[in-house]
Amino acid sequence: MKPKFRHVALFGKHHTTISGAALESSRRVLDDVAHFLSRQGCDVVLDPDTALYAGLSQYPSMTIAEIGAQCDAGLVIGGDGTMLGIGRQIARYGLPLIGINQGRLGFITDIPIDKYQETLQPILNGQFESEERCVLQAKVLRDSDCVFDALALNDVVVYRGGTSGMVELRVEVDGRFVSNQRADGLIIATPTGSTAYSLSAGGPLMHPSIGGWVMAPIAPHTLSNRPIVLSDSSEISIEVVSGRNASANFDMQSLASLLIGDRVMVRRSEHRVRFLHPAGWNYFDTLRKKMHWNEGGS
Known part of the structure; x- marks a missing residue:
């Protein structure tokens, strides 16, 4: 089955506060996700900062404007701060964004990093919940x-x-x-x-x-x-x-x-930002998990 999203832009964390083992781990995750997308039949591109940071020279890089004009979806790997930064840049282009959580809370990057393959594959094939944020x-x-x-x-x-x-x-x-x-x-x-x-x-x-x-x-x-x-x-x-x-x-x-x-x-x-979530996602599930509601109750 050909994926619904054929041309996918990959965005990652690339700020200078990451170093050592954390830096290598983040690069490895980017490389793993890029290979996974390629195996699904997606054409993968990187934004220039992510390409420089990750050193993934086998994939082409595009400016934000080029990504907005040519890509079908953006995949953001990081925490909510990373998603906020990308969301502000991409809002004017209407490109839908998918978030893989490599941070802490993850209110808007809601795909767990350890389950991204089984969660992401149905989304790429058109099974997802869509919402827009102001x-x-x-x-x-x-x-x-x-x-x-x-x-x-x-x-x-x-x-x-x-x-x-x-x-x-x-x-x-x-x-x-x-x-x-x-x-x-x-x-x-x-x-x-x-x-x-x-x-x-x-x-x-x-x-x-x-x-x-x-x-x-x-x-x-x-x-x-x-x-x-x-x-x-x-x-x-x-x-x-x-x-x-x-x-x-x-x-x-x-x-x-x-x-x-x-x-x-x-x-x-x-402008608005469009997020894609796994099928069955709803806002209250996110609140219950991230706010630790019902814990310790009967």
Whole structure:
């Protein structure tokens, strides 16, 4: 049987914090998965960073734009952080992504590394569950000029400097004043990001099909300042009123330094990320496993 996905791009972890035995193990996994895909009748390509990192010279490499235009699916090997980075780059092309978990939690990289062959083969042959996740579009405006522009699949976080006290932020939603918040920071999270930083700040879990954002303060000065769920059709403005060395980060992977008066504008991106999961997958199974629900019960 010919696979449904004939042209598959392979993405792996390639950051500099991996070394020694972990580096060799990660390269070996990439090589094993590439050989497996080839045996299934897939044409395998690598993105340039993965090709350089893994040293798999027998496979061609393509730019992200070429992968988006020519490939049928992307296979990401790593943790959720790796998937977030690839998801942001590939969102504009609509390429479906499959995640093999080589990290820890694995909310969006849900195929166990030790079971990838028996799990991946049916997906390649067209047996899978498909879902789309929304993406945040964020801009930093300084004197009406855009000085930074980024996508985020998890969250946009505005927070205080490492050595300063609280930051004061003026928050507006669709041009309407909400509040001046004094806190360590503020999180705007997608449903995907509701299981990340927002959760540790007291935010709710949100099902991925819900059209909304979580706005969650980080250690607020006023304890009545609680997380709130907003429509994902809203545009959120966060202006830095006071506080030294404030910053904004996007999925914890890209960073912008902020000045007093800067505004971070957050809205829904026109792009979405499509994930493919094993047949029978559902969101609650993932939550139950990753959140350790029902453990120790009868």
